Amino acid sequence: MSEPDDRPLLAKRLDDLFRTVRPKGKHWTNAEVAEELKRNNPDLKVGGVYLSQLRTGKRSNPSPDLLAALARFFGVSVAYFFDDEVAESVLGELAAVEALRQAGVRAVAMRAAGMKRENLQAITAIMDQYRQLQGLPPVTDTPEAESGEPAG
Structure with a gap:
């Protein structure tokens, strides 16, 4: 403790x-x-x-x-x-x-750059399934992430 x-x-x-x-x-x-x-x-x-x-x-x-x-x-x-x-x-x-830094997520993000929205949604769904299989909590997307628009 x-x-x-x-x-x-x-x-x-x-x-x-x-x-x-x-x-x-x-x-x-x-x-x-x-x-x-x-x-x-x-x-x-x-x-x-x-x-x-x-x-x-x-x-x-x-x-x-x-x-x-x-x-x-x-x-x-x-x-x-x-x-x-x-x-x-x-x-x-x-x-x-x-x-993100620790998980090496940058490599995943780099591969996703430039992909069509529907492809990104499919990849996101797959990642959500893997998170569930690993017992991780679901990710709640921000409105900016859902719209594909940058924040700010």
Whole structure:
């Protein structure tokens, strides 16, 4: 059984971003993120040690500019740090991306690119059957996925 996490909410959410938003499979270090933040925001005062303190909860009151820079860096809304619904949505999307990364789904997606809609529907039905055979839960498609239109 794991230990209860009693860090402040900001620390947990920031740490979740560090753990899940990764370039080419490697984890960002505090120092790397600090350097990137300073490169993109020259007036920002931040270092790897301070980011570590924010992630562990030893420090808990970053400036609004730092929060905005962190949000931009990790590709999330600033609301992620404060709004439970936004955070849940972001973490769900990040988990899906990680699952795709781990499962090697990219190879399947590459093969599906350019196929006719009816062929994609047939492949999806086959995949759903295999998921059921493996005891996996059904996948609920988003309206964007069903229409074939890109989200956003």
